[in-house]
Amino acid sequence: MKLLRYGLPGFEKPGLMHADGTVRDLSDHIADISAATLSPLMLEQLRGLDIEGLPMVEKPGRIGACIGHPGKCICIGLNYSDHAAETGATPPNQPIIFAKAVTAICGPYDDVEMPRGSDALDWEVELAVVMGDTAKYVSEEDALNYVAGYAVMNDVSERTFQTKLEGQWTKGKSHDTFGPIGPWLVTTDELPDPHNLDMWLDVNGERRQTGNTNTLIFNVPQVISYLSRFMTLKPGDIISTGTPPGVAMGMKPPQWLKEGDVMTLGIDGLGEQKQTVVAA
Incomplete structure (x- = not known):
């Protein structure tokens, strides 16, 4: 998977880069791409999603840091x-x-x-x-x-x-x-x-x-x-x-x-x- 964050600084939303080049919104499944959502179990759950069924982000605008709120x-x-x-x-x-x-x-x-x-x-x-x-x-x-x-x-x-x-x-x-x-x-x-x-x-x-x-x-x-x-x-x-x-x-x-x-x-x-x- 290619996980990303899009939106203005401090207001980024989680997304996934589809193989067709479109960004799909993950907001209904996770709050952010961050410590809480990077565990092996959570990543496995994300892999199991129906990517085709995820909402397409028409204009993602700014792409933020791909990891939110790193500890160090x-x-x-x-x-x-x-x-x-x-x-x-x-x-x-x-x-x-x-x-x-x-x-x-x-x-x-x-x-x-x-x-x-x-x-x-x-x-x-x-x-x-x-x-x-x-x-x-x-x-x-x-x-x-x-x-x-x-x-x-x-x-x-x-x-x-x-x-x-x-x-x-x-x-x-x-x-x-x-x-x-x-x-x-x-x-x-x-x-x-x-x-x-x-x-x-x-x-x-x-x-x-x-x-x-x-x-x-x-x-x-x-x-x-x-x-x-x-x-x-x-x-x-x-x-x-x-x-x-x-x-x-x-x-x-x-x-x-x-x-x-x-x-x-x-x-x-x-x-x-x-x-x-x-x-x-």
């Missing part, structure tokens, strides 16, 4: 060896973990704000994992059983805030609109293996990032198992798994985003996003 968003840094190389970093021996504030999460076509004082705004196409069950001390072998689905995410970053201000990376990752996710959540029955997906990102029509999830240093089961040692992962939590090479920070000289720039990005089977950079 945990990101993995330097998780592609070629991205680590372009930034001059040594590939890590263990996953690098940082947090992105959930207030950064937004829709896949929403504008991305350039923070006040920003001089190094960057892009990062990433595979996002959305949890569907509570995971604590899970094994790598069982880890994928706790996943509800996958989505495209742009881990927008302000590199000066991230690397030159004292403290941790979170301050460079958490401005409002720094987490576009969607357009939809693809459930695991449609995407059983997330480890061979082409991914890309363009800025103003020029290709900047090209990669594939088969070059992840730490794959999805490893990341979930590792995180579950340090924190309980809950339904609706987002894990953003890292970005391939081609970010602005790795260019010589860096080509930071500026107001009016347009980012277009996507991952095979997970859809595409598009954002315009605006002043905060």
